[in-house]
Amino acid sequence: MRSRQLWIAALAMHLLLVLAVSCWDIIDLAARGRTLVPAPIASGTRNIAHIMESMSPRQLHRSNPIRQTVIGYVHAAGIESPYSYFAPNVPPTLQVVFEIKHRDHHVSHKVPSARSATDQLRLSALIDRSVGEQGLWREVVLQMLASSIWEDNPDAVEIRAIVASRTFPGPSEFLQGAQESYDFVCSYNFKFDTAQFENVHP
Amino acid sequence: MSDAWLALLRVGLGVEVVLYCLSERSGWIDTFSSNSSVLSARRVSEALLSLESALIPRVWWLLKPASHLGLREATLLWMLWSVLLLSGLLLILGLFCRPAAVTAWLLHLACVKSSDIFAYGMDNFVSIGLFYLMLSPLPDSYSVESRIWKIRFRDVRMVGFFQRALQLHLCIIYFFSGLAKCLGTDWWNGLNIWAAVTRPPFNVFDPMLIAKWRFLLPAVGITICLIEIGYPIFIWPRRTRSIWLTSVLAMHSAIGIAMGMYLFGLIMIILNLAAFGSTNPSVFYQNDPVKR
Numbered sequence: 001m002r003s004r005q006l007w008i009a010a011l012a013m014h015l016l017l018v019l020a021v022s023c024w025d026i027i028d029l030a031a032r033g034r035t036l037v038p039a040p041i042a043s044g045t046r047n048i049a050h051i052m053e054s055m056s057p058r059q060l061h062r063s064n065p066i067r068q069t070v071i072g073y074v075h076a077a078g079i080e081s082p083y084s085y086f087a088p089n090v091p092p093t094l095q096v097v098f099e100i101k102h103r104d105h106h107v108s109h110k111v112p113s114a115r116s117a118t119d120q121l122r123l124s125a126l127i128d129r130s131v132g133e134q135g136l137w138r139e140v141v142l143q144m145l146a147s148s149i150w151e152d153n154p155d156a157v158e159i160r161a162i163v164a165s166r167t168f169p170g171p172s173e174f175l176q177g178a179q180e181s182y183d184f185v186c187s188y189n190f191k192f193d194t195a196q197f198e199n200v201h202p
Numbered sequence: 203m204s205d206a207w208l209a210l211l212r213v214g215l216g217v218e219v220v221l222y223c224l225s226e227r228s229g230w231i232d233t234f235s236s237n238s239s240v241l242s243a244r245r246v247s248e249a250l251l252s253l254e255s256a257l258i259p260r261v262w263w264l265l266k267p268a269s270h271l272g273l274r275e276a277t278l279l280w281m282l283w284s285v286l287l288l289s290g291l292l293l294i295l296g297l298f299c300r301p302a303a304v305t306a307w308l309l310h311l312a313c314v315k316s317s318d319i320f321a322y323g324m325d326n327f328v329s330i331g332l333f334y335l336m337l338s339p340l341p342d343s344y345s346v347e348s349r350i351w352k353i354r355f356r357d358v359r360m361v362g363f364f365q366r367a368l369q370l371h372l373c374i375i376y377f378f379s380g381l382a383k384c385l386g387t388d389w390w391n392g393l394n395i396w397a398a399v400t401r402p403p404f405n406v407f408d409p410m411l412i413a414k415w416r417f418l419l420p421a422v423g424i425t426i427c428l429i430e431i432g433y434p435i436f437i438w439p440r441r442t443r444s445i446w447l448t449s450v451l452a453m454h455s456a457i458g459i460a461m462g463m464y465l466f467g468l469i470m471i472i473l474n475l476a477a478f479g480s481t482n483p484s485v486f487y488q489n490d491p492v493k494r
Contacts, residue, residue, distance in 0.1 A: 004359070007360075007363060011363070011366075011367050011370075014367070015367075015370055015371065015374065018371060018374050018375075019374060022374060022375075022378035023378075025378070025382070026378060026381060026382060026385070029382065029385065030385070035382075035385035035386065036384075036385050036386070036387060037385060062253070067255070068255045068256060068257055069255075069257065071254050071255040071257075071258070072255040072256070072257025072258050073257075075251075075254070075255065075258040075311075075315065076257075076258070076259065076311065076333065077329070077330065077333045078311075078326050078327070078328075078329025078330040078332075078333055079330065080326075081323075081326050082378065082382075083375045083376075083378050083379040083382075084378065084379060084382035084383075085323055085379065086383070086394065086398055087379065087382035087383040087385070087386055087389075088382055088383065088385045088386025088387075088389075089386040089387065089388045089389075089394055089397075090388070090394045090397035090398050090401065093401045093402065114229075115228045115229050116225055116228060116229075117403070117462055118225040118226070118465065119225075119229055119320075120403040121322055121403060121462075121463065122317075122320035122321070122322055123320070124402065124403050125320070125321070125322040126319055126320055130319070140246065141319070144243070144246065166401075168397070168400050168401065168409075170393065170396065171396050171409075171412070171413040171416035171419065172413075172416065174409060174410075174413045175410075175413045175414070175416075
C-alpha cells in the first residue's frame with residue numbers, strides 16, 4: 001500500500017514537471033506577442049511569465065543540489081522540452097551559404113550539407129534554433145559550420161557565412177509563377193589563418 | 203490484464219534504437235569525436251550541458267573511464283555504437299529485457315545529449331519512451347526471455363501504472379501541442395501546412411501538386427488542431443477512442459511520409475499504440491492484484 005502511494009506521488013511530481021514546462025512555453029509565447037491572444041491579456045501573461053521564471057530551478061545557483069537534481073531529472077526523463085512544434089506558426093526558413101576565398105584568389109560557394117536525410121533534419125533544426133537571433137550562440141554555430149567547410153577546403157584563407165531568410169510564395173501566388181525570395185539577415189567572416197572573425201550586420 | 207502494450211513498447215523502441223544507430227552510423231565519429239573539427243559538436247553540446255546540470259548523462263562519462271584502458275577514442279566510440287545497437291536488438295528479441303532497456307536508455311540519452319545541438323523532436327520522444335520502458339516491470343510475457351525461462355509476471359499492478367503514466371503524458375503532449383497551434387493565426391487558414399511542407403528539408407512533395415489542392419489546406423490545418431487539442435478528451439471514452447487513435451496514427455503517418463520525418467512518425471505511432479492500443483489499465487487502482 002505504502003509503495004503504491006509512493007509511486008503515485010512520484011508520478012504526480014513527474015507530470016507536474018511536464019505540465020510546468022508546457023505551461024511556461026505557452027505563457028512565454030503569449031507574453032512575447034507571438035499568438036492570437038489579445039494585447040491586454042498578453043501583457044497580463046507577462047506577469048505570469050515573470051512569476052514562473054522566478055520559480056524556475058534555473059534561478060538557483062549553478063552548484064545548488066536542487067537545481068542540479070531537478071534539471072538532471074527532466075533531461076534524464078526526456079521532459080525538458082515543450083511540445084509546440086511548428087507552433088504557434090511555422091518559423092521562417094533560414095538558409096546559410098558559405099563564400100570560400102581560396103589561396104589562389106578564386107571564390108566558390110557551398111551550402112552546409114548532410115550525409116543522410118536524418119542528418120539534414122538535424123542540421124535544419126540547428127540552423128533554425130541558433131541562427132535566427134543575434135548573439136554569441138549564432139556566432140559559435142556558424143563558426144562550427146564554417147570550420148567543417150574549411151576541413152573540406154584546406155586551401156581556403158577566408159570563409160564568409162551569409163545567412164538569409166527564405167520567403168516562399170503562398171499557394172495561389174505560386175500557381176501564378178511567383179518564386180521564392182531571400183532577405184539578407186547577417187554575414188560573418190572567418191579567417192582561419194589568424195583565427196579571427198568579424199561580423200557584418202545588415 | 204494484458205501486458206501486450208509493454209511488449210509493443212519494447213519492440214517499437216528496440217526498432218527505433220536500431221534505426222537511430224543505422225542512420226547515425228556514417229557520421230558517428232564526426233559527431234562524437236572530441237577532435238574532429240575546430241569546434242566539435244560533442245564539446246559544444248557537453249559544455250552547454252555542464253551549464254545546465256552535472257547530472258545529465260553524456261558520452262564523456264563513458265569515454266573517460268574507458269580511456270584508461272589505453273584504447274583510441276574512435277575505437278571506444280564504435281564500441282559505444284555497437285553496445286547501443288546490441289541493446290536495441292535485444293529489446294526487439296526480448297532477451298535480457300531489463301539490462302537492455304537500462305543500457306538503451308542510458309546510452310541513447312548520453313548520445314543525444316552529447317549531440318544536443320543537433321537534436322530534434324524525435325530524440326526527445328525516444329528518450330521519454332525508453333525512460334518509461336526502463337522503469338516498467340520487464341520482462342513482459344511476450345518476450346523470448348520469459349518464454350525460455352518461464353519467468354512469472356511479477357507485479358501486474360505496475361504494468362497498468364506505467365501504461366497510465368504514458369497515457370497521461372501523451373494527453374499533456376497533445377493538449378499543449380494543439381493549444382499552441384490553435385493560438386497561431388496560420389493554422390486556421392492552412393498557410394502553416396503549406397509553409398511546413400514547402401520548407402526544406404521537409405519539401406518531399408512537389409509544391410505544384412500541393413498548390414493544386416490548396417482548397418484543402420485550411421481543413422487539414424483545423425483538423426490537426428482539433429485532433430491534438432481534443433486528444434485528452436476523446437481518447438478516453440471507448441466510443442471515441444478508436445476514432446481518435448486512428449486519426450492520430452493517420453496524422454503521424456502523413457507527417458512521416460509527406461515531410462520525410464519517418465523516425466518521428468514511427469516513434470509517435472509506437473507511443474500511441476502502446477498507450478491506447480490495448481485495454482484500459484484500471485488494475486493499478488484495485489486493492490487485490492489480479493491473478494493471471
